[in-house]
Amino acid sequence: MAFPGALHQISESNQEIFELIASLDECFITGFANLDEQHLQTLQSIERVFTGTPLQQSLTESTQAISTNEFVDKHFAVLATVRAAIQGALFDTLQAQVRSLLGRAAIAEVEHKDADEEPPNNVKVLLASVRHWLMEIALVGYARLDISTLVPFLGTLEQIQAEPLLIRQAALLTGYFHELMRNLPVADSQAIPNYRWVDLWTQAMLGTMRPAILPQSSPISGNLEILGLDLRQHANLVSFTAYGLLNANNQTQLVRVTQSAYKVDAINNEQIWLLFPNATNLLDAFAQNRRLQIKDVPLLPTGDLLWQGQGELGENYNLIKRAAEFFAENTGNSLIYSTVAACDRHPIQLAEPIYLSNYQVVKNDENIVLSWGDAGELSIANERISSLSELNLDIIAKSQQIFGLLRFDAGKWSVQPLAVAVKNKITSTGQTAASVIAKKDSIKNSVVGILQERSSRLLRKG
Structure with missing residues (x-):
């Protein structure tokens, strides 16, 4: 079990890229209408990173326009594309490195051909409205953002929620909108979850290029x-x-x-x-x-x-x-892994299945660390364990075997347990779900059943 220690070396080898993303995100905190010389240098640094790539020309045009206060939504769409490309490259690098450590083959790329259909005009208009709103947020900056910038978008959001072709955008934009509303006004810019908010902004902007298309099954x-x-x-x-x-x-x-x-x-x-x-x-x-x-x-x-x-x-x-x-590490089996969709290639989406054993559990306050001595250690991703899960830290601390997902967040690796073995007993998230459903009259007397009955009654009256 040599890989836990090497995982930390992977994190350190990509530190410069993390710092570049953090510098770009600072522009979103300050607002692109308020950039200073340091922010402009950040944009120039990103330009250099994309030298010789298909994005070079459009990125150069966009950064030059933004630097001279020429604010057009297409330039911000380019910034979203660039940031997503950096995250996608990070995802690919981290995934390849961790799979190599585990003795797993690289995942073969599969070409996905999207349909060439143009979205309806009403959808185009809605997506253009989203782009303009997202540009306004970027111009103002999260530190200066106020409710007056958000509220006018409500009418557009309601139309998006009613459009079946935009269901994915509706889910993302609804959550993003309400999260911003709950946290305004910003009292302390240091408390802004800038990485998360810029991630959401980026995905929302990318979603305006065209509606999501389900690949062929x-x-x-x-x-x-x-x-x-x-x-x-x-x-x-x-x-x-x-x-x-x-x-x-x-x-x-x-x-x-x-x-x-x-x-x-x-x-x-x-x-x-x-x-x-x-x-x-x-x-x-x-x-x-x-x-x-x-x-x-x-x-x-x-x-x-x-x-x-x-x-x-x-x-x-x-x-x-x-x-x-x-x-397990170095199993040498021929298990087939599928490629990851381009829209999901972000370090936060890394979820490499892993089996762990022969570890010692080290408890530190509310945190648990799995230790293999000189071979390294791995933290438990407490924040990813649902409050509704049958798993808890006490059970995990007593475990001898774990099946879970290797996760990457905030520049470090951890493991999210899905099932653990304590001697001969296995405890896993969702293992009691079937018994809940099977209980006699479980739905009829539940909150779910009562709400379903009330909604059905209202529909019948309508």
Whole structure:
């Protein structure tokens, strides 16, 4: 187990790029209408980074225009593209380095051909409005941002929310808008989560280029073994991604199943699982550690299964043994990994499955560190463990084996546990979901059931 120590060297080798991104983000804090000489030097440094690339000419034109106070939204779209390109390069570098440390082959690139269809005129108009609004935010700067800059966008946001072609942009822009509103006025510019806010700005701006297009899927049949669930939620949305092994066509592939649902504050406990009726058999199979036999389920090039409740229960499997077989260091297996979509190539999206054992647990206040002595150590990503998860720090501290995801955030690596073994007992996020759904009258007497009944009643009256 030599890789934990080497992970920290990976972080240090990319430090200059992190610092360049941080310098660019400072321009968004100050506002592009208020740049000083140091900010302009940052833009020139970024120009040099892209010398000889396809973005060189457009970036040079944009930085020159911004430097002379010529503010046009297309120039800010170029800045978003450049920042996303840097993050994408970081993602590729970090992923390649960590996979090499783990003895895993590089992931083969798959060419995705997007449709050439032009969006409808009303969609074009809405996206142009978003670009202009995002430019206004960039010009003012987060440190000087006030509600008067945000509120006029509400009308456009409502139209975007009502447009099916813009559902992804609607989700992002709604969250971004309300997060900004909750944190204004800014009392202390040092407290601004600038990396996060500029990330959101960048993704929102990129989304104005054209609506997101789902890549072509292919039907696949085989046996699916779920190894872990990554559960995330906030006041208005809950989502989980199930990571599993798909045995099909005489080969094994890493796949994901993602399910999301809107919610309200009142649904804040185990009842969240009632929001996923299409995932009942998936959650049941996971709870029992039984394979799911699936047939003709659409599979995207990114390894995502488009789940609609398919599958029949099959034989049992040992979750931890399967995790060790495929995700320990230097396993030498032929597991197929899928390429990552361009829009998801950002260091925060790194999620490399990993099996860990033979570690010592070191507790420091509310933090847990896994130590392999001279070989290095790895922190537990506490912030990524859902408050609704069956896992907690006490269980993790007693564990002897962990299956989880290697994550990269704030310049350092950590592991997000999805399942842990304490002696012969396995505890995993989402393992009790099936029992919640199976309870007699669970939906009828729940907050979810009551809200569904009330909404149905209102619709009937309408």
